[in-house]
Amino acid sequence: MESKQEQIRHLVKEHNAIIVAHYYEPDDIQAIADHLGDSLALCLEAQKTTADIIIFCGVHFMAESAKILNPSKTVMLPVPSARCLMADTISAKSLSAWRAQQPEGAPIVTYVNSTAEVKALSDICCTSANAASVVRSLPDKTVLFTPDRNLAHWVQTKVPEKNIIAYDGACPIHDILRAADVQSILAKHPDAMLLAHPECRDEVLRLAHMVTSTSGMFKAVGMHPEIKTFVLATESGILYLMHKQYPDKNFIIADADNGQRMRCPYMKETTLDSILSCFAHPELHTVDVAPEIAQNARRALERMMTVPRD
Ligand code: SF4
Numbered sequence: 650m651e652s653k654q655e656q657i658r659h660l661v662k663e664h665n666a667i668i669v670a671h672y673y674e675p676d677d678i679q680a681i682a683d684h685l686g687d688s689l690a691l692c693l694e695a696q697k698t699t700a701d702i703i704i705f706c707g708v709h710f711m712a713e714s715a716k717i718l719n720p721s722k723t724v725m726l727p728v729p730s731a732r733c734l735m736a737d738t739i740s741a742k743s744l745s746a747w748r749a750q751q752p753e754g755a756p757i758v759t760y761v762n763s764t765a766e767v768k769a770l771s772d773i774c775c776t777s778a779n780a781a782s783v784v785r786s787l788p789d790k791t792v793l794f795t796p797d798r799n800l801a802h803w804v805q806t807k808v809p810e811k812n813i814i815a816y817d818g819a820c821p822i823h824d825i826l827r828a829a830d831v832q833s834i835l836a837k838h839p840d841a842m843l844l845a846h847p848e849c850r851d852e853v854l855r856l857a858h859m860v861t862s863t864s865g866m867f868k869a870v871g872m873h874p875e876i877k878t879f880v881l882a883t884e885s886g887i888l889y890l891m892h893k894q895y896p897d898k899n900f901i902i903a904d905a906d907n908g909q910r911m912r913c914p915y916m917k918e919t920t921l922d923s924i925l926s927c928f929a930h931p932e933l934h935t936v937d938v939a940p941e942i943a944q945n946a947r948r949a950l951e952r953m954m955t956v957p958r959d
Pocket residue numbers: 673708732733734735736762820821822823884913914916
């Protein structure tokens with residue numbers, strides 16, 4: 650009898666589909682994926698594919714972005730209820746109410762970890778890798794930044810000439826880390842390099858040897874052959890590919906609780922059965938975005954892509 654993995658690979662071929670998975674997905678899901686990456690990299694990967702169906706193993710906003718950037722393709726989310734806790738800190742309604750209290754005319758920069766509705770109300774999107782470049786590219790002195798206050802604070806340190814006003818949202822998985830957690834791990838591993846994601850609090854970022862996006866962490870490890878141990882201040886799913894790409898290195902999640910708190914619960918909901926369900930019940934998994942929202946959200950995403958990296 651075929652294993653679930655074999656069944657999935659046969660169905661993928663039969664339906665001309667691809668499976669893309671975020672770095673924070675469970676190990677068995679990453680193992681079966683055609684492509685691994687962060688949310689934007691996977692959406693761009695989806696643009697290159699000749700497949701008709703994109704099965705996006707991640708959370709809802711990621712599948713929405715893939716649909717917005719690939720309107721002619723069928724995009725499916727294995728767990729339709731998988732949400733991003735940061736994206737859910739802001740809605741179109743709360744953004745409009747907050748916007749009304751801010752300086753008139755200031756542009757809205759929105760992190761890609763947001764719903765299509767919120768992107769659609771924004772002037773431009775950003776990722777954790779290009780947020781500083783995006784803010785710097787704007788002619789305005791005052792910039793509104795949503796939804797992540799930690800990323801906004803970090804960008805402010807990189808672009809001091811701007812006045813960044815941050816919405817009060819955060820990723821609870823990264824926001825939970827405190828300097829004391831990280832210090833206790835670094836005390837046990839004094840030769841380790843600390844790589845921190847900018848969704849972490851400032852008190853953690855100040856301790857980091859490098860602040861960088863998830864993709865940036867893979868590059869950073871490759872750039873430091875002399876370092877044996879890396880402490881990673883990000884979601885624990887990153888360990889799967891780190892161990893695979895760099896089997897001779899040690900990786901420790903920067904959480905005194907052995908990485909247990911740095912697990913995104915929604916990212917971990919995807920199962921092999923939920924992928925099989927995409928083929929059995931496509932109507933339950935297909936992600937659609939209303940045309941007007943999709944058009945405006947695409948404008949904000951595409952404007953971001955025109956910004957050259959510093
Ligand atoms: S780790 Fe945080 S930002 Fe990423 S999907 Fe989970 S809640 Fe959202």
